[in-house]
Amino acid sequence: VALxxxxxxxxxxxxxxxxxxxxxxxxxxxxxxxxxPTGELVLMSLATNRFLRIDPETRDIRADSPGPMPDDSDGARFIWSE
Known part of the structure; x- marks a missing residue:
């Protein structure tokens, strides 16, 4: 998918x-x-094979997460709505 x-x-x-x-x-x-499994969305970059995230401290958007943390402390889980 492209954004x-x-x-x-x-x-x-x-x-x-x-x-x-x-x-x-x-x-x-x-x-x-x-x-x-809990219904959130994660987006893996095909360029880096890392996950898109919003850094919880700096609010920078990066695609450098090796995978979403179970407690969502890395900001790699998103909620999708139409």
Whole structure:
């Protein structure tokens, strides 16, 4: 899945940094959508094979988590709603 805002995509760099960038969808802009057994959503970057997260302390968005922590202390679990 690709995440788009207007004409820009959520893009993951080799270091796990996340930006919004224009251009076509590709590996740096693709995520594997995974639902946890408890119904949350986790997104694994196809560029880094790491999970997207919001750092609980700095609020930075990164794709550097090896996997969601059971207590959600790493900010890698999301709630999806339409």
């Amino acid at each position: 788009r805002s207007g004409q820009r995509y959520v893009t993951v760099g080799a270091d796990g940094g996340v930006t919004l960038a224009a251009g076509r969808s590709g590996t740096a802009r693709s995520f594997q959508w995974i639902e946890t």
